[in-house]
Amino acid sequence: MSKLYLSKIQRWLPxxxxxxxxxxxxxxxxxxIDVIFxxxxxxxxxxxxxxxxxxxxxxAASSGQPxxxxxxxxxLLLDAxxxxxxxxxxxxxxRELAALLQGFIERDESVKVAALDNVKVQVLLRFIDQIxxxxxxxxxxxxSVSQ
Amino acid sequence: xxxxxxxPQTRQASTLDDSMVPAINIVFLLLIFFMIAxxxxxxxxxxxxxxxxSETALAHSEAEIKIAADGVIVLNTQTMHxxxxxxxxxxxxxxxxxxxxxxxxxxxxxAKALDPVLSAVRKLGIKKLNIATQVQL
Numbered sequence: 001m002s003k004l005y006l007s008k009i010q011r012w013l014p015x016x017x018x019x020x021x022x023x024x025x026x027x028x029x030x031x032x033i034d035v036i037f038x039x040x041x042x043x044x045x046x047x048x049x050x051x052x053x054x055x056x057x058x059x060a061a062s063s064g065q066p067x068x069x070x071x072x073x074x075x076l077l078l079d080a081x082x083x084x085x086x087x088x089x090x091x092x093x094x095r096e097l098a099a100l101l102q103g104f105i106e107r108d109e110s111v112k113v114a115a116l117d118n119v120k121v122q123v124l125l126r127f128i129d130q131i132x133x134x135x136x137x138x139x140x141x142x143x144s145v146s147q
Numbered sequence: 148x149x150x151x152x153x154x155p156q157t158r159q160a161s162t163l164d165d166s167m168v169p170a171i172n173i174v175f176l177l178l179i180f181f182m183i184a185x186x187x188x189x190x191x192x193x194x195x196x197x198x199x200x201s202e203t204a205l206a207h208s209e210a211e212i213k214i215a216a217d218g219v220i221v222l223n224t225q226t227m228h229x230x231x232x233x234x235x236x237x238x239x240x241x242x243x244x245x246x247x248x249x250x251x252x253x254x255x256x257x258a259k260a261l262d263p264v265l266s267a268v269r270k271l272g273i274k275k276l277n278i279a280t281q282v283q284l
Contacts, residue, residue: 033171040178047185052196052205054249054277059268077258117259121252122197124261125280129199141276143265144258 055125058140073104076145077115080123092127101134110138117144193217197254199280208247208277210240214260216253230263237267249277 076084083090083097090097104111111131115124131137193215212233213221220227227233240246250264268276 036174043181046187047181050281053201053280054203054205055199055201055280056275056277059276115258117257119258121256122254124258125197125199143262
């Protein structure tokens with residue numbers, strides 16, 4: 001009974017006293033915004049936008065069969081600047097090297113690339129990048145060579 | 148006095164609420180952007196893949212080899228303790244089909260670290276090896 005009276009008082013009291021109508025109780029959105037912010041921070045900090053690509057390289061297995069007609073050249077990466085092509089020393093960015101590699105592409109000759117064991121993987125891939133940019137070169141990668 | 152001051156306070160509060168609406172909208176948009184455009188993956192300083200200008204998107208392969216900065220080789224979540232382990236595990240995967248192998252290697256490692264993988268793929272007659280790279284920004 002008391003509950004009924006209380007609800008009636010709550011309903012009619014503002015009308016009788018000419019008070020502003022009590023507003024409907026709304027759900028507070030503050031915790032929702034808090035959660036949204038936490039989610040936002042999580043996704044901002046944990047998301048990565050780097051695009052992963054792949055570099056397809058032929059292994060020595062593909063050129064392992066004896067192919068007497070195919071001329072193969074050997075490149076040995078010595079460090080981040082120099083390499084040996086058929087035991088001749090060249091700089092990575094030398095025009096002479098680029099011209100030689102261009103010739104290999106035109107004559108359909110293959111190249112076996114290896115690196116000294118202390119040459120970084122990034123250097124090796126940068127070089128493969130560099131010679132792949134010259135054209136469709138027949139390239140295979142071999143195990144490293146110890147110093 | 149309290150009754151008089153109650154009205155402006157409510158108005159002020161509602162004005163504040165209203166001014167927050169665009170901010171909340173932007174936060175929602177940012178959240179949706181990061182959820183859709185971002186990719187969540189375990190990143191570590193121990194495995195930063197090399198950069199290249201390759202345009203070929205990384206394809207899914209049955210054999211994912213990860214070589215971290217400490218030189219530990221992991222094949223599909225299984226740690227390899229030696230080159231022989233890697234050869235055996237890859238051999239099992241390569242039994243029935245032409246296996247596609249992708250190697251994620253830390254860029255600062257020496258070329259020597261790639262030898263177990265190159266040796267294994269050569270012995271198993273796998274002709275192509277994919278090396279995961281990232282676009283240089």
